[in-house]
Amino acid sequence: MNDPSQKQHLSIFLVDDHMIFRQSFEAFLSTQEGFRFVGSGNGQNRTVPDILFLQPRIVLLDFHLERENGIDILQKLREAGYPGKIVFLTMNRDARIRDAARTFGADGFVSKDADGHALLAGLSSLASGQTVYLDMSVDGPAEQANPYQLTRQEMTVARLVCSGLNSEEVADRLFISIHTVHTHRRRILEKTAAGTFMEVCRKLQ
Numbered sequence: 001m002n003d004p005s006q007k008q009h010l011s012i013f014l015v016d017d018h019m020i021f022r023q024s025f026e027a028f029l030s031t032q033e034g035f036r037f038v039g040s041g042n043g044q045n046r047t048v049p050d051i052l053f054l055q056p057r058i059v060l061l062d063f064h065l066e067r068e069n070g071i072d073i074l075q076k077l078r079e080a081g082y083p084g085k086i087v088f089l090t091m092n093r094d095a096r097i098r099d100a101a102r103t104f105g106a107d108g109f110v111s112k113d114a115d116g117h118a119l120l121a122g123l124s125s126l127a128s129g130q131t132v133y134l135d136m137s138v139d140g141p142a143e144q145a146n147p148y149q150l151t152r153q154e155m156t157v158a159r160l161v162c163s164g165l166n167s168e169e170v171a172d173r174l175f176i177s178i179h180t181v182h183t184h185r186r187r188i189l190e191k192t193a194a195g196t197f198m199e200v201c202r203k204l205q
Helices: 004-008 019-030 047-054 070-079 095-103 116-128 140-144 152-162 167-174 178-192 197-203
Strands: 010-015 035-041 058-061 085-090 108-111 134-136
Touching: 010 019, 010 047, 010 116, 019 035, 035 047, 047 070, 058 070, 058 116, 070 085, 070 095, 085 116, 095 108, 108 116, 116 134, 152 167, 152 178, 152 197, 167 178, 178 197
Parallel strands: 010 035, 010 058, 058 085, 085 108, 108 134
Antiparallel strands: none
């Protein structure tokens, strides 16, 4: 508990109701020097007490949770006197949610589309005081150019594949399983009525 070397690490607690995302993020963070994954929760009963006990320097918080939303957790933590940084990490693009998060005391709002290394660089800057508010969000209007009714995650996968990433690289980037990437790719092909992903990329230009 009092190991001086641990003080140099940026401790992070993740709140997300998808276990595979929590596990993937923990695995990713374990490979990054200067960061320490101290725990995670799904937003239910033990989450707030665990955060208050562990006192991580940063809490990463999804908005969409099984029982409560991220704003509820944010308010509970601030009301309990939690002094650390709270950053939303979510697929939600609603500007009203982003504004509400900041109003209730969030220190940042980051899209799950963000690159993992860029996220960690931003968190380091936030923790050191170089950044006052970490904004790595994606505005909602970007979703309007979506005539094929792709979900947010499908659109993200399509953009990454069209940028040249293979399925394994997409899985690593989004902290999802390779099986999930394959499922998204199949649905994207079906929804766009495309025979190949090269055709998908042309259609989404």
